[in-house]
Amino acid sequence: MADSGWPGCAKSLKGVILDMCGVLYDCGEGDGVAIAGSIEAVKRLKASNLQLRFCTNETQNARETFVAMLQRLGFDISVSEVFSPAPAAVAVLKERGLRPHLLVYDGLLPEFESVDKTNPNCVIIGDSAEKFTYQNLNEAFRVLIGLEKPxxxxxxxxxxxxxxxxxxxxxxxxxxxxxxxxxxxxxxxGKPSPRFFQSVLNDMGLQPHEALMIGDDLVNDVGGAQNCGMKGVQVRTGKYRPSDERHSTVTAGGTVDNLAQAVDMILNQRH
Amino acid sequence: MADSGWPGCAKSLKGVILDMCGVLYDCGEGDGVAIAGSIEAVKRLKASNLQLRFCTNETQNARETFVAMLQRLGFDISVSEVFSPAPAAVAVLKERGLRPHLLVYDGLLPEFESVDKTNPNCVIIGDSAEKFTYQNLNEAFRVLIGLEKPxxxxxxxxxxxxxxxxxxxxxxxxxxxxxxxxxxxxxxxGKPSPRFFQSVLNDMGLQPHEALMIGDDLVNDVGGAQNCGMKGVQVRTGKYRPSDERHSTVTAGGTVDNLAQAVDMILNQRH
Known part of the structure; x- marks a missing residue:
């Protein structure tokens, strides 16, 4: 029974999912800055017998772009290991035969290159920043209101x-x-959608209880993972706030100072 | 008892409130177009012993501007007879000692000339059309999120x-x-806020049951007035749609072809 808690649960883990911004690195202007110990922590996870995936809600850039940035920072990471909302949306579009009108940031457009966007029958919005103009919002609205089933x-x-x-x-x-x-x-x-977490589990071929999510966002990372039956641990980096540790609805399985400490504890349990 | 229905209720009426766009005139580019019979209908109401007020949710222009437009169309109407959201907001600001950050259309700014806008402790948004930019929305948001009590x-x-x-x-x-x-x-x-309708009743010195609202918007005009205890009649002009006559929650006291017909029926009951 003790094994179901943190860090005892690490003994029976088969996979780990890491949030990116706020766990691996601090986001900011241009390239971010690696969080101390995170580059080494990813290396150690990869050298273990645990499966590893990355899961982010980044929507201003295509995966190629921000994965290249992380590689420049020194992370051992590849596009195929990264799950983000745009490719998940593309999968849904193809599954349901939908053609999107896109209101997304220019940097994200490459993710939708393979998608038929003629005569749209749905709308996709991402964080469009300065592209959230009155004109662009009205255009997206007119597409929706003109559909029989928006x-x-x-x-x-x-x-x-x-x-x-x-x-x-x-x-x-x-x-x-x-x-x-x-x-x-x-x-x-994207996070905290159960379907999104499930697609990561499917890719690893794991059951929810065999996987652990580590993130800085209590509600979207930790709570979202827990809602799918996964374990969830919060790091005290990124958008962590002390008040998260007495949140009214979400209680992390564990709280650690940073990713390096989480990986130390996981690997210690397994040796 | 028959007197409580339409048009019997007209016998005991003491005041009438008219919506403007869609009742008096059709809005559009530049000046609107008077709806047939409406100019004469307003004249006949003014010649009766009924009080008359106008009540609109127009927020792109100051009252002076759109009242002047109605006068050009031939309506007997003055600013003091018109109730619109901006002056109602100004009254609330003064009552509660609030200083607004304004996100409104340029044409509406004259309504707020007398208001202290330094060091804002609230935000007012109106229909700002192309002024709804990413930048302007972020500015309004930052004012709100920075307030202890937004x-x-x-x-x-x-x-x-x-x-x-x-x-x-x-x-x-x-x-x-x-x-x-x-x-x-x-x-x-503004409509359908009960406080807004009440301010019109206060100005006429009438009880709700003594007043009738005539509008083209079933929910905001007719339903809003009924929620305050007033009578509500819908015209089949402006944004009226046949489906309004089988609406799930709002049933007009009466439905008439246009303002001219409503005024005919009211005055016939009273003579």
């Missing part, structure tokens, strides 16, 4: 995030605007 | 409206975006 996909549902110029509205706010105008409910693609 | 006023809560270039998102969509990002509930100023 379908809106939102790449994540964040409220806001911090940039060097201050706080900015995130995609979730614009998702709510379109939901209200069209009287519909968006389908969220 | 207060957001929305001038109306429309979902969308039609312009010559197609459908455009209305202020309600942007209200929902800010509500979600800041985890708050906006205070709606």
């Amino acid at each position: 379908v809106l996909f939102s790449l994540g549902q964040g409220r806001y995030y911090k940039e060097s110029n201050g706080l900015n509205l995130d995609v979730g706010a614009y998702m709510k605007a379109l939901e209200y105008a069209c009287d519909l409910k968006a389908e969220v693609v | 207060v957001l006023f929305s001038l109306g809560q429309g979902r969308y409206y039609k312009e010559s270039n197609g459908l455009n998102l209305d202020v309600g969509a942007y209200m929902k975006a800010l509500e979600y990002a800041c985890d708050l509930k906006a205070e709606v100023v």
